[in-house]
Amino acid sequence: MSDHHNTDDSGPAARVKALEALLTEKGLIDPAAIDAIVDTYETRVGPRNGARVVAKAWMDPAYRKRLLADATSAVAELGFAGPEGGHLVAVENTDRVHNLVVCTLCSCYPWPVLGLPPVWYKSFAYRSRAVSDPRGVLEDFGLELPREVEVRVWDSSAEIRYLVIPQRPKGTAKMSEDELAAIVTRDSMVGVAKVEAPRT
Amino acid sequence: MLVVASESAIIATVNGVHDMGGMDGFGAVVPEKNEPVFHADWERRMYALATSVMGAAQVNIDEFRHAIERIPPARYLASSYYERWLAAAEMLLVERGVVTREELLAKQDASIDPAWIANAVANRGPAPIKEKSGSKPPRARFSKGDRVRARNLNPAGHTRLPRYVRGKAGVIARDWGVFVFPDTNAHHAGTKPQHCYSVSFDARELWGKSANASSRDRVLIDLWEDYLEPIAAKSTARSIKKRKK
Incomplete structure (x- = not known):
């Protein structure tokens, strides 16, 4: 590599x-x-911020609506802002749509909610293939999507920074917002993984 | 190794190796388990220094990105992420005359090869051009649902129009509002503010029917207005017909 x-x-x-x-x-x-x-x-800015945003969106329909309408403001409600976060956009995964974020030209990434990008996000393998073979890239992460699910790749070529809102897993109905935030992973907010319910 | 201006400044072409979307051969994506934020102390310092460097050299983010793109392709590929930041920082500080190569090298290990200094050519960036004040924000040429084609532009310098969308047809998905135009801003040729759009391309329009994609898969990319041209309804029908042949 x-x-x-x-x-x-x-x-x-x-x-x-x-x-x-x-x-x-x-x-x-x-x-x-x-x-x-x-x-x-x-130590302070990292994917735990994004996880709190996602957990709140799962718990609070009004917040989810605000997040999808204007992520920069909705994220700022939780106190998260800063460089590479001036124009945040949240994109939501559903049963029919799976979102994946990349920056093919460099490594743009939504710092205030996810912190600094991991090496794989900056790797030539990811930057080159995420747009041309996103399903193959997802398989590298062990995620195989059915053909009927639409894959939407977001190439962060301008100043917009994307946060994926992963699907809330089944079996988490009784969990608190804090508990939910704890299971939301960085990878799920870039779109290369799903959130798994904790094993009981 | 210090990237010297003789290597970097002249090679300012846009179609660089950084424009990686759609390339093959880099293998599988390999995530690292429990990855630390930084892998070495110098990465920590380099990351934190970057903003100060941009301030000290009086360069904007587009110039910083362009400096990274000016790293010769073979070196770019052989460098890690923060090594590229480092090369860009050195390049910009020397070009803007904030530090000299000699100063940088003198501060480094005594084992530095003096030949690198000898190879260096002082090369200042272009002088800044002042913006006209009081201009009105530009109106949007396109709106949601408009069919557009990414222009086949190959400008000599920085651009955020990747090769893989040039000449391809897409649809305006969102208008993000007005943003500074990187192609001019990176070269002190004005901020040329204009609308930037989320443009949706069918995966098959970009990669062909044989691609490992469903007919619904899409790539959405943010493109400035100057990168786009309208597709009239008539010519759309014609180009589809042409493509089917």
Whole structure:
């Protein structure tokens, strides 16, 4: 896999260190601000945000409606906003439609709700095939869709960022919103997986 | 390895290797179990540095994307995601004269090959062009349900019109409103604000009937108005007829 990180290569580590040192020296960056950004995206912004949005949409029909009409505002209701989240759009999976999100040109991704993208989302394999063979890509994730289900691939080529609302699994009627949020996975919100009900 | 301007700036063509939609040969998608947000400390720092770099170099997001696209194709393919960010950051900072290659290299390991410096050519980006103020937001040329064709454009520079939709017929699904036009914004040639639409293409229109797709499968992609031309009702019938032959 050519897109995989090469841990033996000390090259980029030295270069990034040089870059940061130089920009700090020139007064162009504040290392404390850099630390804060790292902390934000490593520990605070991630798919748990999106999972809360999805769980709320499952529980609250009025919220679901707002989310589908204007995801940026509906997501902001839960306190999530920021870079790569200025124009959010939620697309809903149903028995008849399955949505899948990709960015073929780079790796655009809805940061405020999903955090930073995983390596597979940024991989050349995913970027190239998600548009031309989405059913094959889904099979790579162990998801086989019946032919009668319409596959909709969303290529994030502009500034719109997409969040898939997966289907609520059967057997979860008695679960609370928090419990539901706990079973919603990142992959299901990109559209490469379904949400599974917890095994009892 | 520092991407030097001599390698990168001249190769500004749009039809780059980054435009991957529909390519084959990269194999299966392999998800990583319990993947960390970053795989190394330098990735953490690089990610967080990117915004500061854009500020320091006074470049916008489209220029940053275009810098990534200017990484020579073989290098692009051999680099990881954050290595591409790093290459773009170095390229832009040097081109804009914020830092010099020598400064960057001096800060790095002493084992850096001086030949890389010798290969470098100072290449500043184009000067910014100021926007005319007070212009009205443009009206939408298309509305939901309109049949459109993605133009067959091959501009020399940045574009967000992927090869796989060029020349293909689709339908306007949504009008997202007015957005800055990346093709000009990436080159300081103005923001050229215009409507951007969600355009729906039948999978078979894009990939042919033999594709592993059902007749209902679709690709929806966001395209700026300048990427699109209308399909008149008559010519639609004709082009369908033509295609059936």
